[in-house]
Every structure is written in structure tokens, then in C-alpha cells.
Amino acid sequence: MAKKINGTQRRTEALSRDQIVEAAIDLLDESGEAGLTFQTLSKRLATGPGAIYWHVANKSDLLTAACDAIVARTANAALAGSTPKAKVRELALGVFDAIDAHPWVGSALTRSPGQMAMVRILERIGQQVRALGVRDDAQWSVTSALLSYILGVGGQNAANAQLAHEQGLDRSNFLGEISAMWSKLDPDEYPFARGIAKQFPAHDDRTDFLTGIDLILGGIDLM
Amino acid sequence: MAKKINGTQRRTEALSRDQIVEAAIDLLDESGEAGLTFQTLSKRLATGPGAIYWHVANKSDLLTAACDAIVARTANAALAGSTPKAKVRELALGVFDAIDAHPWVGSALTRSPGQMAMVRILERIGQQVRALGVRDDAQWSVTSALLSYILGVGGQNAANAQLAHEQGLDRSNFLGEISAMWSKLDPDEYPFARGIAKQFPAHDDRTDFLTGIDLILGGIDLM
DNA sequence: ACCTGAACACCGTTCAAGT
């Protein structure tokens, strides 16, 4: 009769894989990868760990499914752009923003090669690369370059967000710390890092990300 | 008197942080990230876990140090290229090959933002970006784009190598499995992935990697 | 078919005690 009001109550409805994945996403969003545990998860779902294993093969399977659920939402969104290039920018920004909202996706994406999440992104980018008129035998390497770049930025942003979260820093303090560290480097060995330290805290991740996309898109024109 | 001949012997010389890092690298190379444990490490060093903690803050510190040791070797190598672009290619390939030889570096690099390993690469690429004549206010975003791309490819290759290792597959079997998976996708939803599946197993990671570098370098010319 | 929950093997980390 009782549903799941207080902490020690058992659930009465049946579990489902989707429910488990949703709960996992909530946990990951709240407290990062460290927050997802079979203990925390079964507590939130008001069951035991064994029940979860009935629906899910293991933790890696669960993480992959959670990642795919997030990516599917943005990869399936309609594209408003009028040109293939505009659509590539749109797709890329979609992934960027998804990782910004769910930093754990950044690392989970990399860790599941060949999984659906990556194929979804690959497919949509590949279609635009085709539409750009890239030669058949270059479509793979061009698409792969775009994908690698997107995953690279995503992975770094995810790591930054996680580190800042662990250290209890907000973004500007985090950037400030790195900038301070770079300012102290040996001027003879690290002229570039030192020179850039001052402007570093003011940079915009999203703008820089798009600059990189545009560099690659520009390079395609020269092929 | 005895040194470290049989398994239960204790070491007689003092431990050092460098020794620990070297042993960690060996373990990581032999059996991936799962192979590095304070248990396996202290066994190999013929001590207890407490001794390691005297020289190393925690596992993350150890992984970062191991990663930096590898990256320092390639980042400090002299550059033979005659043009800034050739030097960028050389630097990028150096990182690519280092990750190929030590796949765990691919993920460790991402996980330690602002650490020395990344700064070393950033610095050397940044110097070449300067030499290319990129405007001051664009040097950061261009360098960052190159770095993100390199880390993105590295991270994926690392993940592929690890997955293949876990499943006991060699590279060609691994690629074959992905290709087979893509061939079975819905032709209406995944035309690109399906179309590319056949040529996928024959692709060359290193060549594709360089293609991406050249796309970005080409884009710089158009800025 | 689905869930329970105790048990297992293993992990990173700590720390009083030694030298």
C-alpha cells in the first residue's frame, strides 16, 4: 500500500531498466561519477543491488546507457541551419552543451567506443560532411576529425568541471588558479604559457570551441 | 644482504618517488589502468602500501606523475621540421605515438587538467602557432583547438586499445566487430555509418590523425 | 520472472608502532 515515502520503505511497483537509467542520470548530475554507486542507486530506488543487476549487466553497461540517453536527446533534435556548415556547428554545439549540462557524459562518451551514443553523433556529422561535397574516400577522415575534436573538447571540459567540483571552486576561481600557475613558469622554457596566462581567465569556452570547428570546416574547403 | 630475488623478500635500498613512478609505468604498460593497484605496486617494489604513501599523495597523484614522465620524454625531444607547420605535425605525432605505446596516457592526460603534462604540449604547440603568424588574440583559441583535437584522438585510441585488450581482441578483429555492427544499422536512419562500414576496417589511425591536423592547419591560413 | 540481502573479493587510504 505504501509507496516510497520514507527512507526504509520498499518500492511496490516493478523496476524497469529505464527507471534505473533515469535514477543513475540524476545521481550523476547531482554529484558526478563518484556519486553513482550501486549503494546510492539502490537506496534511491528503494531496492537492493541484486534487483538492479537483474536489469543491467554491470556498472559500465549502466553508464553507457545513461550516456546514450543524454546524447540521443540532442542528436535527435531537428536542425535549423540552412547550410551543411551551419548544421555541423549546430550539432557540435549541441554535444558541447549536453556535456556542459552533464559533465560525466564527456568521459563516458570516450569510454564506450563503437557504442550507440558515438554512432548517433558520427552519423549526423557524416551526413553533413557528405552534403559539403567531400570526396567519398575522405569522408571518414574528415568526419572522424570533427568527432575527435568535439570529444576532445568535451572530455577536457568534463574533467575541468569535475576537478573544480572536487575542489569546491567555481569556474572563475578554477581558471584563476591555472592562470596563476602558468604565470610562475620559467620564462625561458614556457614563454607561450606565461604570455597567455593573463588573458586565460577571460576566455570563453563556447566561443573557442566554435573557433576550432570553423578551423576544421575552413580546412575542408582547401582539400 | 639479499636484494629482491624471491617474492617475499624485503627491499634493502631506500624507496624513491622516481622508482615508484617507474614501477607504476611498467605496471600500467603491462596490464592497463586496472593493473595499477597499491597491492600490485607494493608487491613489485617489495614493500607495503604505507611506504608508497610516504612518497606519493594518492593514486591520482601517482597517475599524474606517471603520465607526465611519459609526456616529458616526447615533449622535450628536438624538432627536425623546417617549418612551423612541420613542427606542429611532428609534435602532434609524438603525442599520438606516445599514447599508442602507453594507452593509459590517453585517459590520464585528460584527467589532470592544468597539470604539467598538458602545459608541456600546450607550450610547444603554442610556440609554433606564434611562429605561424597567428594574431595575438587568436593564439589561445588556435592552440587550444590543436590541443583538444590531439587529446580527443588520443583519448579515443586509448579507449579502443583498452577495450580491445579487455575483450582479448587484436586491432583488426576489433575494427571488424565495429564494422559488422554498423552494417546492421537501419539504412534509413544511419546511411552514413552503413556506407562507411565497409572501408572502416582498412583505415589507418595515424594517417587519419594527420589529416585532421592538416585540416586545422589549413583553416589557420584562412583566418 | 523478478527481487532480497548477506557474502565475497578487492580497492584506496590511514595510522599506531617500529627502526
Next chain:
DNA sequence: ACCTGAACACCGTTCAAGT
């Protein structure tokens, strides 16, 4: 200053037993 090794808290996973 450096090392020992038992102990702690916690983790993913299993599985006999229940419904």
C-alpha cells in the same frame, strides 16, 4: 626520516533463497 602491516570504509558483483 622512512617503513611496516593490520585495520577501516567502501566498492562492484554474486547467488542461494524467497515471492
